[in-house]
Amino acid sequence: MAEYKIAVLVGSLRKGSHNQALARALEKLAAGKAAFSYVEIGDLPLYNQDFDKDYPSQGVRLKQQIRDADAVLFVTPEYNRSVPGVLKNAIDLGSRPYGDSAFAGKPAAVIGASIGVIGTALAQQHLRNILAYLDMPVLGQPEAFLHFKEGLIDEQGTISNEGTKDFLQGFVDTFIAWVGIHGGTH
Template structure:
């Protein structure tokens, strides 16, 4: 992996103690030391309005620059009402506009997430894959990660021992995917 590799991490939950934020932070610790991360902020974005395309808010410009500069994007999403949260969709919409200037076009992506139920965020991830596909963002096909939040998944800020090998396979596959798409 190149020392110039940067992974942009977008967490779809805004909640301070979000399971998905904790999970994303623990996953990031599985990255090799030469891989940098950018934590993409989405909680300060205005609601997308096409009227603003000509003069986007500074937060929107920042979002677009962070995604554009990254080697790939890891999106970690909770599942709200069997789909992705509104703030995550809003961020995707901002980064896809104005029409014809989407920073998602050709940007490799990987998706995962955790939830309290046994199928994790399976439906949200499928919706997210559909949205990214519409943006021509090549998305890691496997391994898929439908993870139930349980005690021991994240221990002291790191992936717990029972899950570490599986999570490392995901991280390694993601990095390989991002390299192949470069």
């Protein structure tokens, strides 16, 4: 079985990001079934409708990475009860100008980690609303709001808690099946 190509957008730019660690852990759990391609969003200019006719090279690159993927995985923290601005900006750049969205029809999943006890529940709900508008079939279950504690996932993506590892394996396996159902080509 060939691997699906998954474009991964991590909504945190922070060195030592919990969500980057989570993405690496999911990548390990998907080994042999999916290849992750991390989309750089930290260098993107702020979206401005004025450049719709002459798109910036970073926006062109982002759109191509999304188009080359079978699906998109969004791994997001929660800032002020919503998605981080850098992630929203990446979505705006990848979906504009109107009629030229790289996201349309791409199967997607949403997950996130936070030190807060409700995880990233509100950010994920806001993100799901955005993705529904972009016409992305988004995995509904299992929802995964990871309460991140020190030592849960190391920099190499190793998960220390077996229950968490089993849960995340189920998430990855369900997402990969979702990609197959909703148009992933490999």
